[in-house]
Structures are given as structure tokens and as C-alpha cells.
Amino acid sequence: MASVVGEEVSNKQVIFKDYFTGFPKESDMYLTTSTIKLKVPEGSNGVLLKNLYLSCDPVMRILMQRVVPKGFSNYTPGSPINGYGVAKVLDSGHPDFKAGDLVLYDGVTINSLYFPEGIDIYFENVGGETLDAVLLNMRDHGRIAVCGMISQYNLDQPEGVKNLMCLVYKCIHMTGFTVRDYYHLYPKFLDTVLPYIKEGKIAYVEDIAEGLESGPAALVGLFSGRNIGKQVVVIARE
Numbered sequence: 001m002a003s004v005v006g007e008e009v010s011n012k013q014v015i016f017k018d019y020f021t022g023f024p025k026e027s028d029m030y031l032t033t034s035t036i037k038l039k040v041p042e043g044s045n046g047v048l049l050k051n052l053y054l055s056c057d058p059v060m061r062i063l064m065q066r067v068v069p070k071g072f073s074n075y076t077p078g079s080p081i082n083g084y085g086v087a088k089v090l091d092s093g094h095p096d097f098k099a100g101d102l103v104l105y106d107g108v109t110i111n112s113l114y115f116p117e118g119i120d121i122y123f124e125n126v127g128g129e130t131l132d133a134v135l136l137n138m139r140d141h142g143r144i145a146v147c148g149m150i151s152q153y154n155l156d157q158p159e160g161v162k163n164l165m166c167l168v169y170k171c172i173h174m175t176g177f178t179v180r181d182y183y184h185l186y187p188k189f190l191d192t193v194l195p196y197i198k199e200g201k202i203a204y205v206e207d208i209a210e211g212l213e214s215g216p217a218a219l220v221g222l223f224s225g226r227n228i229g230k231q232v233v234v235i236a237r238e
């Protein structure tokens with residue numbers, strides 16, 4: 001249904017209950033419904049958005065911890081869970097945005113059988129036993145880019161990594177990075193990748209959960225192998 005500026009409509013939110021340890025459960029979140037007036041206050045330079053698609057990301061689990069790594073801001077119990085998404089501008093007092101604009105906001109055993117010549121470059125997303133197996137199979141002067149360690153996010157105590165001496169023996173270069181240091185390159189990324197998607201040269205897979213009510217289950221599912229492809233929650237298609 002089309003949203004009309006000035007109308008009062010219901011506004012659903014997924015609320016974070018409280019910090020916890022272990023695997024996330026749907027009951028760690030709850031849904032509330034309030035009302036919101038679809039109008040930016042007179043004289044304000046604010047922007048009123050209607051969420052269309054929301055992203056479910058493993059990092060959201062990290063933000064549900066009482067203590068978070070430097071540079072992260074954890075969720076506040078009793079407040080909505082926030083994340084990335086695509087939204088439509090409904091009303092705007094900001095010169096850069098107008099109504100109708102779309103905006104983007106903010107296991108395995110690996111062994112030498114599979115890598116007979118060793119691994120040159122490893123993009124780390126899992127951690128734990130996988131990283132240990134990879135270290136043993138890295139080549140001399142190999143490189144490891146550390147993006148994430150999803151196998152560790154639900155553990156009270158992180159697993160130890162046993163084979164770190166391989167960094168020394170094999171002169172391996174291992175460096176972590178976070179996406180926030182590279183946001184300035186995002187427009188360039190879109191310029192490069194969007195044409196390839198349009199030409200069908202890059203395909204992507206999405207796992208779409210319908211409605212904000214399905215958000216908690218979609219987030220919990222990231223850690224139990226339920227999603228196939230990027231987990232997205234669709235709130236509205238227009």
C-alpha cells in the first residue's frame with residue numbers, strides 16, 4: 001500500500017532483550033509495534049525512511065555481547081536492533097535527498113589432499129579448527145586476510161589456535177581488516193560491480209525472509225546453516 005506523507009502509520013521494531021552468551025535464540029529479541037507520523041518536522045533537515053530490505057549479518061551477534069571489541073558499539077537492551085538496509089525516502093528536509101530516492105544505510109577438514117601444492121592465499125571467515133588446518137597447509141610466504149571468525153562468535157571462551165608457529169616457519173603474512181576502513185571505496189565498488197551484475201557476469205544468491213516478524217529467526221539461522229546466500233529480510237517491495 002502506498003504511504004502518504006503526513007499519515008500516521010504503525011511502525012514495527014525488533015527489540016534486543018539483553019546481553020547473553022552462547023548461541024542466539026529468537027527469544028533474545030521481541031517485536032513491538034508503535035505509531036509514527038510520516039512527516040519530517042517543519043524546519044528539520046531530517047530524512048524519513050521506509051525500510052524495504054534489511055540485512056542480517058553475523059556481526060549482529062557480536063553486538064549482542066556485553067563486552068565488544070574496540071571500535072564496535074554493542075546494542076542497548078530494550079532498544080531496536082539496527083543494521084544495514086535499503087530504504088525509500090518518504091519525506092525529507094535535507095537538500096541531498098528527496099521523496100522517492102532509494103538509499104543504502106548504514107567446517108571442514110582441509111588437508112593436503114585438497115591442496116597438494118599448499119595454499120597461497122586464504123580469506124579467513126571461519127576461525128577455530130579451520131584456521132588451524134589451513135595454517136598447516138599454507139605455502140611459504142603465503143598470505144592470510146582475516147575478515148571474520150564466525151565459528152567463534154557463540155563461544156564463551158574462544159578456541160585456541162595451535163599452529164600459529166607456522167606463521168614463523170613459513171614466513172606467512174596474516175592481517176585483519178574491517179569494512180569500515182574502506183567505506184570511501186564503496187561508490188567505486190558499485191561502479192565496477194553493478195555493470196557486471198546487469199550483464200549477468202556476476203550472479204548473487206539471496207535468502208529472503210518475509211516481514212520484520214521473521215527477522216529474529218533469520219538472524220539466528222545464520223549460525224545453524226539455515227540460510228543459503230545473503231540473508232535479507234524484506235519489509236516492503238516498494
Ligand SMILES: NC(=O)c1ccc[n+]([C@@H]2O[C@H](COP(=O)([O-])OP(=O)(O)OC[C@H]3O[C@@H](n4cnc5c(N)ncnc54)[C@H](OP(=O)(O)O)[C@@H]3O)[C@@H](O)[C@H]2O)c1
Nearest residue numbers: 057058107125126147148149150151177178179222223225
Ligand atoms: N571484516 C569485516 O569488516 C567483515 C564485514 C562483514 C562480514 N565479515 C565476516 O565475514 C564472514 C561472513 O559473513 P557474511 O556477512 O558474508 O554472512 P554469511 O556468509 O551469511 O555468514 C553466515 C554463514 O556462515 C556459516 N557459518 C555459520 N557458523 C559457522 C561455523 N561455526 N563454521 C563455519 N561456517 C559457519 C554459515 O554457512 P553454512 O550455511 O554454509 O553453514 C552461514 O550461512 C563472517 O565471519 C563475518 O563476521 C567481516
